[in-house]
Amino acid sequence: MIRIQHEDFDPGAEIARLAADGAGAGGLCLFVGLVRDMAAGQPIAAMTLEHYPAMAERELARIEAEARSRWPLRAVAVIHRYGRLEPGDRIVLVATAADHRGHAFDACRFLIDWLKTRAPFWKKEETPAGEHWVAARTDDDETAAAWDKTRE
Amino acid sequence: MKVLYFAFLRDRTGTGEETVNPPPEVRTVGELVAWLSTRSQGHARAFAEMAAVRAAVNQEYARMDRVLGPDDEVAFFPPVTGGSGR
Numbered sequence: 001m002i003r004i005q006h007e008d009f010d011p012g013a014e015i016a017r018l019a020a021d022g023a024g025a026g027g028l029c030l031f032v033g034l035v036r037d038m039a040a041g042q043p044i045a046a047m048t049l050e051h052y053p054a055m056a057e058r059e060l061a062r063i064e065a066e067a068r069s070r071w072p073l074r075a076v077a078v079i080h081r082y083g084r085l086e087p088g089d090r091i092v093l094v095a096t097a098a099d100h101r102g103h104a105f106d107a108c109r110f111l112i113d114w115l116k117t118r119a120p121f122w123k124k125e126e127t128p129a130g131e132h133w134v135a136a137r138t139d140d141d142e143t144a145a146a147w148d149k150t151r152e
Numbered sequence: 153m154k155v156l157y158f159a160f161l162r163d164r165t166g167t168g169e170e171t172v173n174p175p176p177e178v179r180t181v182g183e184l185v186a187w188l189s190t191r192s193q194g195h196a197r198a199f200a201e202m203a204a205v206r207a208a209v210n211q212e213y214a215r216m217d218r219v220l221g222p223d224d225e226v227a228f229f230p231p232v233t234g235g236s237g238r
Contacts, residue, residue, distance in 0.1 A: 122158060123233045
C-alpha cells in the first residue's frame, strides 16, 4: 500500500490497518520519520518537500515490489508526505507485517534506505540564513547500495 | 516533447514544465541537455553542474545516453532527498 499525501497520518490507525491487511502475521515493524529541528548547526523553522507525483508513485510501488520479492511479507505500507512541514511533523511512514520479526525488521529498514535514494522528493529548508535545497548525502547512497551486496 | 524541472533546476530555469521541439540532431538525454542549455541563461545555470543533475524519461531514471522519442516526458532534478533521518 502506497500513499503520497500532504495531510498528516495516524500511526496507530496505520498499525491497525496493517494488522488487518496482514492478518495472520507474527509481527509488525514500523518506522516513522520526523522533521528535525536542526541541520548543519542551524535551527530549522520549516521545510518544504517537493515531489514528482507520477514518478514518486511508480518508484514507491517499485520499492514495495522489491521488498516483497526479498522477504515473505504479509503486508507493506509506505506513506510519504509533501508540502510545508515543521519540526516534529511526521514526513514518512514505512511498515511491514511478516510471520517472523527478522523479516519485518529487515524489510522495514530496506524500504526506508531505498526510498531515501530513489523516490523523487526534494527538501528545501528554511533557516535563519535563508532557504536552501538540501544536498543529497553520499552515505545514504552507500547505505542503500549495501543492500545490493546482501542480495546473493 | 514535455520537459519537467524540479527543485533547484526549476528555480534556475524559472519554469516547472515546458514543451519543446528540439531539432532532429538532438537524439539523447545528454544532447537535449546541451540544446536546452542554449535556451536561456537560467537553463545554462541549471545544467552548469551535471554531477548534481539526474534525469528520468517517462517517470523512470534514465542515463544521459538514453535515446528520446518526440512524445517522451523528460524530467531533470537533483539527487533525491526524501525520507528522513540519517
